[in-house]
Amino acid sequence: xxxxxxxxxxxxxxxxxxxxxxxxxxxxxxxxxxxxxxxxxxxxxxxxxxxxxxxxxxxxxxxxxxxxxxxxxxxxxxxxxxxxxxxxxxxxxxxxxxxxxxxxxxxxxxxxxxxxxxxxxxxxxxxxxxxxxxxxxxxxxxxxxxxxxxxxxxxxxxxxxxxxxxxxxxxxxxxxxxxxxxxxxxxxxxxxxxxxxxxxxxxxxxxxxxxxxxxxxxxxxxxxxxxxxxxxxxxxxxxxxxxxxxxxxxxxxxxxxxxxxxxxxxxxxxxxxxxxxxxxxxxxxxxxxxxxxxxxxxxxxxxxxxxxxxxxxxxxxxxxxxxxxxxxxxxxxxxxxxxxx
Amino acid sequence: xxxxxxxxxxxxxxxxxxxxxxxxxxxxxxxxxxxxxxxxxxxxxxxxxxxxxxxxxxxxxxxxxxxxxxxxxxxxxxxxxxxxxxxxxxxxxxxxxxxxxxxxxxxxxxxxxxxxxxxxxxxxxxxxxxxxxxxxxxxxxxxxxxxxxxxxxxxxxxxxxxxxxxxxxxxxxxxxxxxxxxxxxxxxxxxxxxxxxxxxxxxxxxxxxxxxxxxxxxxxxxxxxxxxxxxxxxxxxxxxxxxxxxxxxxxxxxxxxxxxxxxxxxxxxxxxxxxxxxxxxxxxxxxxxxxxxxxxxxxxxxxxxxxxxxxxxxxxxxxxxxxxxxxxxxxxxxxxxxxxx
Numbered sequence: 001x002x003x004x005x006x007x008x009x010x011x012x013x014x015x016x017x018x019x020x021x022x023x024x025x026x027x028x029x030x031x032x033x034x035x036x037x038x039x040x041x042x043x044x045x046x047x048x049x050x051x052x053x054x055x056x057x058x059x060x061x062x063x064x065x066x067x068x069x070x071x072x073x074x075x076x077x078x079x080x081x082x083x084x085x086x087x088x089x090x091x092x093x094x095x096x097x098x099x100x101x102x103x104x105x106x107x108x109x110x111x112x113x114x115x116x117x118x119x120x121x122x123x124x125x126x127x128x129x130x131x132x133x134x135x136x137x138x139x140x141x142x143x144x145x146x147x148x149x150x151x152x153x154x155x156x157x158x159x160x161x162x163x164x165x166x167x168x169x170x171x172x173x174x175x176x177x178x179x180x181x182x183x184x185x186x187x188x189x190x191x192x193x194x195x196x197x198x199x200x201x202x203x204x205x206x207x208x209x210x211x212x213x214x215x216x217x218x219x220x221x222x223x224x225x226x227x228x229x230x231x232x233x234x235x236x237x238x239x240x241x242x243x244x245x246x247x248x249x250x251x252x253x254x255x256x257x258x259x260x261x262x263x264x265x266x267x268x269x270x271x272x273x274x275x276x277x278x279x280x281x282x283x284x285x286x287x288x289x290x291x292x293x294x295x296x297x298x299x300x301x302x303x304x305x306x307x308x309x310x311x312x313x314x315x316x317x318x319x320x321x322x323x324x325x326x327x328x329x330x331x332x333x334x335x336x337x338x339x340x341x
Numbered sequence: 342x343x344x345x346x347x348x349x350x351x352x353x354x355x356x357x358x359x360x361x362x363x364x365x366x367x368x369x370x371x372x373x374x375x376x377x378x379x380x381x382x383x384x385x386x387x388x389x390x391x392x393x394x395x396x397x398x399x400x401x402x403x404x405x406x407x408x409x410x411x412x413x414x415x416x417x418x419x420x421x422x423x424x425x426x427x428x429x430x431x432x433x434x435x436x437x438x439x440x441x442x443x444x445x446x447x448x449x450x451x452x453x454x455x456x457x458x459x460x461x462x463x464x465x466x467x468x469x470x471x472x473x474x475x476x477x478x479x480x481x482x483x484x485x486x487x488x489x490x491x492x493x494x495x496x497x498x499x500x501x502x503x504x505x506x507x508x509x510x511x512x513x514x515x516x517x518x519x520x521x522x523x524x525x526x527x528x529x530x531x532x533x534x535x536x537x538x539x540x541x542x543x544x545x546x547x548x549x550x551x552x553x554x555x556x557x558x559x560x561x562x563x564x565x566x567x568x569x570x571x572x573x574x575x576x577x578x579x580x581x582x583x584x585x586x587x588x589x590x591x592x593x594x595x596x597x598x599x600x601x602x603x604x605x606x607x608x609x610x611x612x613x614x615x616x617x618x619x620x621x622x623x624x625x626x627x628x629x630x631x632x633x634x635x636x637x638x639x640x641x642x643x644x645x646x647x648x649x650x651x652x653x654x655x656x657x658x659x660x661x662x663x664x665x666x667x668x669x670x671x672x673x674x675x676x677x678x679x680x681x682x
Contacts (some may be wrong), residue, residue, distance in 0.1 A: 114396025140594050150528055153536060187491055187582040195494060197580070222586025226594035235583075238536070241528040243578050243587040250591040253481050253567035258599070 006036045008326045011093040011102035014044030015071030016109035020308040021045075024108070025052040027315025029059045035323045041102050043068050043089035055115045063249075068092055072109050072310070078116030090114060094121045097301045103326045106318055108306040115151060115296060117296065122299045125331060127338055129156075131298035132163050132307070133237070134170055135244065136321075137304075139228030141275035145171045145180075146225060149294060160184065160201040160234055161208075165341060166297045167232035168214055169334040173325060175231055183220030183230035185239060193219060211338040293318045295325070300329060348378045349667045351660065352434040352443035356387030356412030357450035359650040362386075365449070366393040368656025370400045375657075376664045380435060382443050384409050384430035409433055413450050415649070419457030431455060435462050438642045444667045447659055451648040456492060456637060456644075463640045466672060466680055470497075472639035473504050474578070474646070475511055476585065477662075480569030486512045486521075487566060487574045490635060491582035501525065501542040501575055502549075506682060507638045508573035509555055510675040514666060516572055524561030524571035534560060554681040634659045636666070643671060 014024050021044065021108055021224040032038050039062050042049050046067035068089040074083050076271050090109050096102040098121045107114050115131070124131055134147035145167050146231045152159055171180035184202055186194040191202070202219060209216035217230045222243060225233050235243065263269060292307035292314065302325050355365050360383065371377050380403050382436050385661055387408035394401040409430040413422050426432055431450050437443040439462045448455050456472070475488035486508050493500055504522050512521035525543055527535040532543070543560060550557035558571045563584060566574050576584070604610060633648035635653065643666050647659045 136595070142599055153528055185583060187494055187579055222583045222588075223590030223593070225587060226590035238528055239580060239583050242526060242563045242576075243583050246566060246587050247563075247586040247591040249564030249567035250588040251595060252564070253479070253594050254592060256481055 007039045008035070008323050009039040009041060009102045010322055010326075011041045011043065011096040011105045013090045013093040013105065013107035013109055014042055014049065015068065015089040016073060016107075017306075019108040019306065019311070021048055021052050023093045023310065023312045024315055025049070025056065025059075027310070027312035027317075028319055029056040030316035031319030031323065032056075032059045032062065034320060035327075038062065038323060040064075041066060041093075041096050043096070045069065066092060066096070073115050074110050075109055076113055078113045081113050081117065082120065092119060093325070094118055094303070096179070097122060102301075104108075104301050104322050105303040106306065106315075106322055107303070108308055108310055108315075111150075111294070111305050114305055117237065118155065118296055118299055118303045122301050122303070124298050125300060125334060125338070126147065128162050128166070128298040129158055130162070131296050132159070132166055133240075133294040134167060134297050135292075135294055136174060137225060137233075137247070139226050141228035143175060144231050144233060145174065146230055146235070146240060146244070147297070148235065148237040148240050149244050150237045151237040152236065153241070155195075155197050155236040155238065157197045157201050157204075160197070161341075162298065163203055163234045164201075164205055164208075164214060164216070164232070165337045166334060167234055169330065169337050170295065170297060170325075171231045173328045173330055173333060174321065177231050179215045180231035181215045181217045182234060183217045183224065183233040185225075185233055185235035185243070186219040186221065189252060191218050192217075208341060211340075213337070287288065295321065297330075300331070302326070348381040349376070349444045349664050350382060351663050351667075352382045352384065352437040352571050354431045354434040354446065354448035354450055355383055355390065356409065356430040357414060357448070358647075360449040360647065360652070360656070362389055362393050363622045364651065364653045365656055366390070366400075368396065368651070368653035368658075369660055370397040371653065371657035372660030372664065373397075373403065373459045375401045375661060376668075379403065379664060381405075381435055382407060382434075384434045384437070386410065409416060409439070410524055413454050415451050417454055419454045422454050422458065423461065430547075432458060435459055435644070438463060443642075445642050445663050446644045447647065447656075447663055448644070449649055449656075452491075452635070452646050455646055459637055459640055459644045463642050463644070465639050466641060466675060466679070469503050469507070469639040470499055472637050473500070473502075473507055474581075474635040475508060475638050476633075476635050478566060478574075478588070480567050482569035484516060485566065485569055485572050485574060487576070487581060487585070488638070489576065489578040490585050491578045492637070493577065493650060494579040494582070496536075496538050496577040496579065498538045498542050498545075500577060501538070502545055502682075503639065504575045505542075505546055505549075505555060505557070505573070506678045507675060508575055510678050511636065511666075512572045512636060512669065514669045514671055514674060515662065518572050520556045521572035522556045522558045523573040523575060524558045524565060526566075526574055526576035526584070527560040527562065529562060530560050532560075549682060552681075554678070584586055626675065634662065636662065639675070641672065643667070 043066045070088040072088045072090040093105045094117045130152050132148035133151045137146050147167050205216040208214040217264040296303040304318045384407045411429040413429045413431040434446045435458045471493045473489035474492045478487050488508050546557040549555040635646040636643040645659045
């Protein structure tokens with residue numbers, strides 16, 4: 001059993017995704033070396049994990065392995081897992097937070113099941129109706145927090161207000177901004193734009209801003225996300241999911257065009273050779289390994305869902321985020337902000 | 342008065358946007374030279390138009406100028422324009438279609454007013470409840486038609502079915518595809534994804550597909566737009582508007598990153614010099630002047646809204662689209678498809 005004092009302890013689900021154990025352990029080790037008092041509870045195949053850990057002595061001294069053979073598959077339904085996969089690595093990772101042995105969960109597995117298990121076992125923070133999925137997006141100026149990216153596809157006024165508070169709390173920690181600006185995603189900036197839900201949410205956010213409880217910018221449009229007009233962009237899970245995937249698709253298309261343009265002729269190949277460092281910096285800025293991780297926020301403990309095909313860079317990045325969230329007491333911050341409201 | 346036989350006659354609103362008359366006339370001339378039996382009814386300041394036309398003898402012989410001093414401003418509300426701006430270039434352009442003097446309208450002006458005037462004066466095609474705004478999106482393979490991009494922000498089952506038929510009709514003409522595939526935008530590909538409206542629309546589209554009336558692919562995700570998974574992507578106006586602007590913002594951000602990366606060092610500048618042709622081909626592929634024009638479809642006559650800051654390339658492209666739509670009898674095609682349904 002883990003004795004907790006000031007140690008940040010993360011439960012890691014190592015099964016049920018394309019990401020190899022090699023990448024998971026290597027990624028955790030990178031994050032482990034970058035952060036102090038960091039401990040991991042690893043749920044997965046004990047023999048395999050023990051083997052991988054041989055390369056990382058210091059890390060090996062700071063993990064506890066929980067042998068799990070069963071994994072949640074990408075095709076599994078939440079209801080089935082809750083009934084018959086209580087021994088799976090995902091179920092047990094979440095349970096480890098529920099019983100106070102870990103502070104948070106990291107998984108690359110089935111998003112829908114992970115959200116359902118987290119919601120059922122960890123429950124939402126008082127007054128938060130539903131958790132949201134948040135992510136860090138690159139923008140022209142730096143980065144912003146966008147949420148919800150798919151936890152609730154239903155558009156509801158209260159969810160939007162909750163998301164604004166959750167997003168501002170995350171931004172203050174992850175982007176290290178004292179009073180992050182919050183925008184509400186709409187089809188135009190004018191007050192008259194959008195449906196009644198958006199207008200009601202906006203007028204309530206204006207009130208919160210007047211009272212000094214939130215730095216509300218007003219409505220923002222799709223293009224404002226990448227322009228970095230606000231530090232936080234709030235939307236419902238349906239719209240956020242479409243926006244996220246449309247942006248990902250657009251980025252992939254342009255990088256594809258660029259690659260084929262730069263290999264289309266002798267001269268372009270020379271050009272691409274000379275510009276290779278510059279092109280690498282572009283690629284790094286858009287690195288989906290870094291921007292593809294979803295933070296489940298609004299629960300009694302944070303859960304991070306890495307992309308199902310993350311490599312060690314993505315895992316290390318997600319583990320760093322998790323460390324920052326826990327060591328900065330993200331839920332304390334959220335509770336403070338909720339109380340103001 | 343214009344005598345109509347096989348001539349394609351377009352009403353052009355030359356006022357009320359940032360686009361200069363120089364760009365409008367130059368663009369129309371380019372399209373005029375590329376198409377046969379093309380005539381324009383130009384609504385705007387007669388003296389200025391006459392002056393611009395001096396450069397284009399052949400075009401000048403195929404236009405009729407309607408002197409208008411009044412213009413619809415970007416801040417005007419539809420209700421005000423309908424009451425008190427009946428002499429504006431936009432109102433009169435649409436009226437010219439209504440009274441049978443033109444086949445279609447092209448404007449760079451206020452989108453909301455243009456849509457309201459078009460809806461009020463031209464009315465929708467029988468059985469179409471509301472028109473949609475469609476656009477041609479670049480994708481990895483070629484191009485696709487996406488609609489609705491903001492005409493109806495309300496999500497409604499019937500609109501989605503109408504949009505599928507309208508989009509397929511447009512794609513068969515504009516993309517020259519015999520049996521274009523149609524996807525319904527959702528947060529996942531599985532049948533169980535999305536809300537009831539999307540599920541009902543999808544099951545009806547499956548029926549239409551079974552009867553051979555439509556080539557329905559199923560649900561598509563945001564990333565599938567740029568991957569070119571289907572020839573047509575159908576969504577409601579709220580989601581479509583967010584997706585469009587998010588994609589535009591992402592493209593702008595990446596081009597901005599690329600530009601600064603390529604000018605960041607001596608070597609990257611050399612690289613950018615050698616790769617300049619390749620980089621230009623990338624820029625051309627993403628040219629917003631070409632992809633920023635919205636086709637109002639589902640009305641008794643098509644209306645094209647060019648971007649408010651279009652240059653002559655954008656105007657020429659929009660006029661070409663208009664010519665193709667009219668000369669291919671787009672509304673006849675839509676009616677045929679609606680009758681099947």
